[in-house]
Amino acid sequence: MRLEQRVAVITGAGRGIGRAIAERYAREGARVAVADLDSATAEEAAAAIRDAGGEALALAMDVTDEQAVDAGVQRVVDTWGRLDIAFANAGIQHIESLDKLALENWRKVMSVHLDGAFLLTRAALRHMYAGQGGTLLYMGSVHSMEASPLKAPYVAAKHGLLGLCRAVAKEGAGHGVRSNIICPGFVRTPLVDKQIPEQARELGISEEEVIRNVMLKNTVDGEFTTVEDISELAVTLAAFPSAALTGQSVVVSHGWHMG
Known part of the structure; x- marks a missing residue:
């Protein structure tokens, strides 16, 4: 198992891609904290992991709430004694043309993607720097590389995550921290x-x-692209043994974007 005894926290992991990654990490031997805005969904996903023989903890977490993120990450460390992998996966979408877009909706998308990723990153780094390092992963998109109509806040946020990932790679290197971003179609x-x-x-x-x-x-x-495709890559990036692979964006899009 490629992630045996490692501790991971994944945001937005109650359903969809996040849940698939959480379940795959558990099958690879990781102890997984399933963080989600919906506490019932988080508990359901964590229970499924435990029923399958894995170790999982459910966290009710609004990623835009500074105290909630700090407390959630601290609970993971208090429970399992360490933090090896933090995956900023939580995200939302808003479909509308720019000329009609309300500032409130722009800010909501940016807050979940960028503020949420920053808060998880900061909380995780504080523990990783004090320990043996770790891995930060981000859920980007092909829209981290290019744009589509009607998705301006999402496109801008996903481009921003690319920059955050690269900044973490530069700052974290001296502390044994790697970071990479997955960019699905x-x-x-x-x-x-x-x-x-x-x-x-x-x-x-x-x-x-x-x-x-x-x-x-x-x-x-x-x-x-499938959740299995993304989960396979998420394991590979988390398990990679050195800083030879850091600050990178890995596109899985059936050739939609070739970089």
């Missing part, structure tokens, strides 16, 4: 399923056309 999660009718309305096309001509248009095979 479209993954068929509830977040993406919600976007399909929203984009269809905004663009005046069918939902099938959104999938074929917007979401998957630039892939090499017309396929969605």
